[in-house]
Amino acid sequence: MIEAKICITLKKTVTDPQGITVKHALESLGYKEIEEVRVGKFIELKINTNKRKTARRHLDEMCKKLLANPVIENYGFAIKEVK
Amino acid sequence: MIEAKICITLKKTVTDPQGITVKHALESLGYKEIEEVRVGKFIELKINTNKRKTARRHLDEMCKKLLANPVIENYGFAIKEVK
Numbered sequence: 384m385i386e387a388k389i390c391i392t393l394k395k396t397v398t399d400p401q402g403i404t405v406k407h408a409l410e411s412l413g414y415k416e417i418e419e420v421r422v423g424k425f426i427e428l429k430i431n432t433n434k435r436k437t438a439r440r441h442l443d444e445m446c447k448k449l450l451a452n453p454v455i456e457n458y459g460f461a462i463k464e465v466k
Numbered sequence: 467m468i469e470a471k472i473c474i475t476l477k478k479t480v481t482d483p484q485g486i487t488v489k490h491a492l493e494s495l496g497y498k499e500i501e502e503v504r505v506g507k508f509i510e511l512k513i514n515t516n517k518r519k520t521a522r523r524h525l526d527e528m529c530k531k532l533l534a535n536p537v538i539e540n541y542g543f544a545i546k547e548v549k
Binding site for chain 1: 467471473474475485488491492495497499500501502503504505506507508509510511512513514515524528531532533
């Protein structure tokens with residue numbers, strides 16, 4: 384079994400309204416030192432295989448096809464074997 | 467300047483309908499080997515300070531108060547200094 388952790392973030396050039404809202408909310412709670420907030424997605428996937436190379440290739444395809452929007456988002460993932 | 471990366475995930479005991487939907491979508495794309503999908507949030511924060519200890523304490527408070535729901539979610543963060 385392979386466990387993958389995928390982080391999907393908006394590209395730097397894309398405005399993040401959700402992040403701006405969170406920043407304002409944190410400021411209103413008293414955290415004035417916040418410079419920037421960007422909100423993305425975190426996806427945990429368990430894949431029933433032991434082939435790391437195939438898993439990596441499939442994960443890349445999944446991100447491109449479904450999980451992320453490559454036009455406006457960047458993605459990265461890390462995999463590890465679990466029992 | 468400190469950059470923090472926060473991962474927020476649903477607790478293991480909490481059902482994740484979004485994750486189930488994503489799993490089905492991936493299966494319909496031909497990825498039959500997927501065992502489980504859990505969808506969480508990934509937040510990047512830039513804090514205008516160099517005090518790592520204070521930053522860590524503030525981040526923990528922010529997660530508890532606003533960013534995560536400690537009843538149903540777990541959170542973790544990593545910080546690093548940037549210029």
